[in-house]
Amino acid sequence: MRIAVSFKAMHELNYFREHLEVFAEMAKKRGAVLDLEAFRKLDKERRELITATEHEKAQRNRASEEIARLKKEKQNADALIAEMKQVSDQAEAGAAPLDRVPAAGGGDEPPESAARERADREERGRQRGSPPLGNSS
Numbered sequence: 001m002r003i004a005v006s007f008k009a010m011h012e013l014n015y016f017r018e019h020l021e022v023f024a025e026m027a028k029k030r031g032a033v034l035d036l037e038a039f040r041k042l043d044k045e046r047r048e049l050i051t052a053t054e055h056e057k058a059q060r061n062r063a064s065e066e067i068a069r070l071k072k073e074k075q076n077a078d079a080l081i082a083e084m085k086q087v088s089d090q091a092e093a094g095a096a097p098l099d100r101v102p103a104a105g106g107g108d109e110p111p112e113s114a115a116r117e118r119a120d121r122e123e124r125g126r127q128r129g130s131p132p133l134g135n136s137s
Contacts, residue, residue: 013043017043020034020036020039020040021036024036056087056090059087060084060087060088063080063083063084063087064084066080067080067081067084
């Protein structure tokens with residue numbers, strides 16, 4: 001027998017992380033099982049990939065500024081450009097697994113879309129007089 005479970009309310013990922021056991025208990029009461037270890041593993045992998053990608057972007061931005069400075073001073077920037085090309089290729093290869101790890105909103109949307117959607121939901125909730133998602137009040 002297969003039981004379909006649907007949760008209509010969307011919870012903020014940080015709130016979910018902080019209350020995993022509560023969500024597992026709620027799911028259990030509904031006849032579903034949450035694989036908390038799989039969630040923790042995927043969440044950790046996703047966070048590590050985001051950190052690495054952000055680090056590489058920052059490195060690329062610093063290099064771009066340095067390349068612009070060198071060119072402005074009429075100096076050769078070919079070696080730095082080649083190095084950054086290699087870093088960029090590695091960053092793209094490293095970002096590929098991030099596309100397979102679910103985003104914070106639980107879907108395939110970029111984080112900024114998920115944040116925008118959450119803000120829209122909260123605004124609709126305020127208009128109805130509902131407390132914000134993720135709060136216990």
